[in-house]
Amino acid sequence: MTARRSLLLASATLLSVSLTAPAAFAAPRPSPSSSPSPSATPPANMSTVGGTRLGRPGTQVNLADGVPVLPKDVTARSWIIADAESGEVLAAHNSHWRLAPASTLKMLFADTLLPKFPKTMTRKVVPADLAGIGSGSSMVGIKENETYTVHDLWLGVFLRSGNDAVHVLSAMNQGVGNTVKEMNQHAEELQALDTHVVSPDGYDAAGQVSSAYDLTLIARSGLQKKDFREYCSTVTAKFPGQTTKNKKGRPVRETFEIQNTNRLLTGDFGLSQYQGIAGVKNGNTTNAGATFTGVAERGGKVLLVTVMNPEKDEHNEVYKETARLFDWGFKAAGKVEPVGELVPPKGAAGAPSGATPPGQANAGEAGGGSGTEGESDKPVTSATAGEGSTGVGIAFAVTAGLLALLAGGAFLVNRRWPLRRR
DSSP, X not given: OHHXXXXXXXXXXXXXXXXXXXXXXXXXXOOTTXXXXXXXXXXXXXXXXXOGGGGSSSEEOOOOTTOOOOOSOOOEEEEEEEETTTOEEEEEESTTOOBOOGGGGHHHHHHHHGGGSOTTOEEEOOGGGGTTOOTTOOOOXXXXXXXXXXXXXXXXXXXXXXXXXXXXXXXXXXXXXXXXXXXXXXXXXXXXXXXXXXXXXXXXXXXXXXXXXXXXXXXXXXXXXXXXXXHHTEEEEEEEEEEEEOTTSOEEEEEEEEEOOOHHHHOBTTBOOOTTEEEEEEEEETTTEEEEEEEEEETTEEEEEEEXXXXXXXXXXXXXXXXXXXXXXXXHTTTSOOSEXXXXXXXXXXXXXXXXXXXXXXXXXXXXXXXXXXXOSSOOOOOOXXXXXXXXXXXXXXXXXXXXXOOGGGGOBOSOSSOOBO
16 A cells, blocks of 8 residues: 555656756757758757756766766667656756657647647548648558547557647647647747747658757656646557448448557567656657657656667667666666756746756766756546557556556646646
8 A cells, every 4th residue: 555655646746847947048949941960960059958068969967976877878869867757857968959859749749739629529531631641651540531539539649650640630720830830839838949840740841850858848748738648658549440331231430459659668579668667759750760758657756768869770779778768767866966957838937047057067977078068627537448548547657567557536736837736
């Protein structure tokens, strides 16, 4: 009972925000005509949102007695490890480097649109809804002239990274253009100032960029929504198929199973399910390479890790590198002095300016840095087998190596900065 209560408390306190985060320099917003950096070298000057050291190229970490050594076999262009509750950045590598985000950008799409449509709302898909989907896009299998619930569509977005589901939801939101505008506005509000959206599904587009820091901010915001947590941690679900006629000539509509493409959540050949994983979102395109943001809980600590574009070209490499960084983070949490913070949104009550961020001292700095420089309060009901979904719901704990489904009532939180519990 004590162990279970501690898990519930850890989950209920997920993502509370420290209000010591500083207002910091943000590099100029990327222009629509710019393109993701083709260089293997990060810019000399990057945004310092969250702390001065986060704007420096190379690895930023405070080495000290008792702090474990960072894993050496991490080849990603950019990564970050942060405490999801306090907002402390434990370590980072080129975390403000603007790179193509791929489908991790769907986290921003979801955080922007999830509050707008009830789960039970339906949409009969017309050809215009599916217009403009990029060649080779990941698809969940939506068909014209078929009707889907908003719940179906979000399962398609989160589990199969379906660009077709994104486009249908965008059509419901007055079109792709309006959705892109609202996503950029929401990124600005979150202080995700490295991010510029061109296509709401994350499909490669000139000028479409984000950063490991921004994707982590976005994930942290999304995870404060109960339905966001539910969808990103669902392992498998039933998805509506195409309507056909049975032998008696009556229309019937069967379902097919879809599985989450987050391989730390599901496991894969040569890759074990990560102990404590509970989401968030993966991506992979030609320009972006592999990208991933994950959240995991162990021992009362909830960490966020984002990894962008590993150089090593091996199967599931982005997940392997994420797992190594999670392992380090859980060992280092409580021992390492942070190098920066995840900032609260602009509209957060009492959001400060001019505060000195933690970890400004250069002692123990690692890497190549030169040293110069509207949702309702009512919670959304968890998916159940009866709704066609199975999996871990919004669990942030693991028992005997299996993801545990915790009671939805433990997560009655409001979208506040910092969070209020009830």
